[in-house]
Amino acid sequence: MKKDSTSYTVWFTFVVSLFxxxxxxxxxxLTSGRVAANQRFAERSAILDSLGLKASGVAATDEAAALxAAALxAAAVQDASTSEAVxxxxxxxxxxxxxxxxxxxxxxxxxxxEVRYAMGFSGAGLWGAILGxxxxxxxxxxxxxxxxxxxxxxxxLGGRITEAWFTDQFRDEQIPPAGxxxxxxxxxxxxxxxxxxxxxxxxxSLTSKSIEKIVNAQISVFRSLFEQGGLQ
Amino acid sequence: xxxxxxxxxxxxxxxxxxxxxxxxPVFIQVLGICSTLAVTNNLTNTFxxxxxxxxxxxxxxxxxxAMNKAIPAKVRMITQVLVISFYVIIIDIVLxxxxxxxxxxxxxxxxxxxxxxxxxxxxxxxxxxxxxLLSFWDGLTSGIGYMAFLMGIAAVRxxxxxxxxxxxxxxxxxFTPWTIMxxxxxxxxxxxxxxxxxxxxxESMTAHKKGGKK
Numbered sequence: 001m002k003k004d005s006t007s008y009t010v011w012f013t014f015v016v017s018l019f020x021x022x023x024x025x026x027x028x029x030l031t032s033g034r035v036a037a038n039q040r041f042a043e044r045s046a047i048l049d050s051l052g053l054k055a056s057g058v059a060a061t062d063e064a065a066a067l068x069a070a071a072l073x074a075a076a077v078q079d080a081s082t083s084e085a086v087x088x089x090x091x092x093x094x095x096x097x098x099x100x101x102x103x104x105x106x107x108x109x110x111x112x113x114e115v116r117y118a119m120g121f122s123g124a125g126l127w128g129a130i131l132g133x134x135x136x137x138x139x140x141x142x143x144x145x146x147x148x149x150x151x152x153x154x155x156x157l158g159g160r161i162t163e164a165w166f167t168d169q170f171r172d173e174q175i176p177p178a179g180x181x182x183x184x185x186x187x188x189x190x191x192x193x194x195x196x197x198x199x200x201x202x203x204x205s206l207t208s209k210s211i212e213k214i215v216n217a218q219i220s221v222f223r224s225l226f227e228q229g230g231l232q
Numbered sequence: 233x234x235x236x237x238x239x240x241x242x243x244x245x246x247x248x249x250x251x252x253x254x255x256x257p258v259f260i261q262v263l264g265i266c267s268t269l270a271v272t273n274n275l276t277n278t279f280x281x282x283x284x285x286x287x288x289x290x291x292x293x294x295x296x297x298a299m300n301k302a303i304p305a306k307v308r309m310i311t312q313v314l315v316i317s318f319y320v321i322i323i324d325i326v327l328x329x330x331x332x333x334x335x336x337x338x339x340x341x342x343x344x345x346x347x348x349x350x351x352x353x354x355x356x357x358x359x360x361x362x363x364x365l366l367s368f369w370d371g372l373t374s375g376i377g378y379m380a381f382l383m384g385i386a387a388v389r390x391x392x393x394x395x396x397x398x399x400x401x402x403x404x405x406x407f408t409p410w411t412i413m414x415x416x417x418x419x420x421x422x423x424x425x426x427x428x429x430x431x432x433x434x435e436s437m438t439a440h441k442k443g444g445k446k
Contacts, residue, residue, distance in 0.1 A: 008304060016311060
């Protein structure tokens with residue numbers, strides 16, 4: 001078969017594509033367990049973090065939090081022992097309630113002597129979906145925590161919504177009747193917990209506006225659950 | 233490019249020298265500019281990204297060079313894209329499985345490595361007419377030349393834009409961050425200025441070598 005003949009070209013392209021695609025499928029299969037475990041670890045850590053079951057910042061007195069101090073340090077590289085600790089804290093402290101909105105589960109935990117509810121959300125960011133977890137107190141008057149699980153925003157700009165200074169603003173923030181507002185501020189974080197206002201990420205106004213919309217939508221979900229008596 | 237009949241070691245040295253300085257993929261060949269502008273507001277992201285590009289270029293150049301004789305002319309570029317995509321996806325899978333935090337931090341940019349002109353550029357310009365081993369070296373050194381330039385830009389952008397380097401806060405307390413450094417326009421200015429400075433330096437070095445003749 002001559003190298004430039006049509007039949008060789010077709011045959012060659014088919015074989016080469018098949019070969020590389022098979023290798024990729026194999027590599028994917030090999031790592032799928034790990035990737036799924038990473039995903040689970042990230043989701044559970046986000047739920048725990050949003051609930052306030054984390055060592056840094058929250059002065060919790062129960063032993064679950066003491067465990068979580070070891071469980072949730074850094075979380076930069078996940079290994080088996082860390083994910084086991086996260087699973088332990090999660091299974092011990094968090095109970096799952098199936099709510100009407102079947103897409104996301106409602107989680108309940110007692111933290112610092114108060115009942116808190118956490119639920120995952122998915123909303124439209126600038127470039128793609130933003131997935132995260134929002135936690136509120138029992139009467140939906142304050143946000144107790146926000147954590148971002150996944151997003152497709154611009155690294156270094158919109159991607160900064162995952163940084164501690166941004167999400168920490170939401171901790172214990174009062175929820176005004178019309179919902180919270182994310183507005184252009186100092187860019188270093190709004191420390192006033194009673195104004196219902198938060199600093200946007202400087203240079204990422206659209207992503208910040210998306211967060212505002214998404215969080216307010218989730219607050220509405222919590223509110224309607226509360227009114228229907230779903231939050232006990 | 234070294235045209236003399238040199239030994240293997242000389243050729244390797246010439247490739248290294250060219251890809252790092254005289255024929256640098258970014259400031260001389262003007263390739264890979266999109267990622268340069270996008271990813272350099274953060275040193276850690278830049279480092280991971282450039283390592284990814286270096287590995288992808290090295291391995292795909294080597295593979296393509298090995299496949300050289302078998303590839304029909306009509307599907308040459310399609311095959312190059314296939315091989316490059318393969319290695320980029322492998323990198324993506326490895327990051328997602330073993331370095332999930334980094335994978336999240338880089339987000340869509342890992343998949344976009346395939347669009348980096350440097351990789352295809354080296355496949356066309358070098359791997360087509362050189363041995364696999366030398367092609368691997370050429371790919372690796374092109375990536376290192378790319379890395380050196382990008383890390384320089386990133387150091388300036390991250391320091392002035394965030395007051396930190398590799399995430400470690402280094403600026404004095406009263407420092408007001410230059411937010412423009414975090415955004416794309418600053419990259420345009422900095423890359424242009426760096427290109428101008430480095431090319432001028434190269435030209436004065438060449439003139440000096442030729443005995444000062446202008």
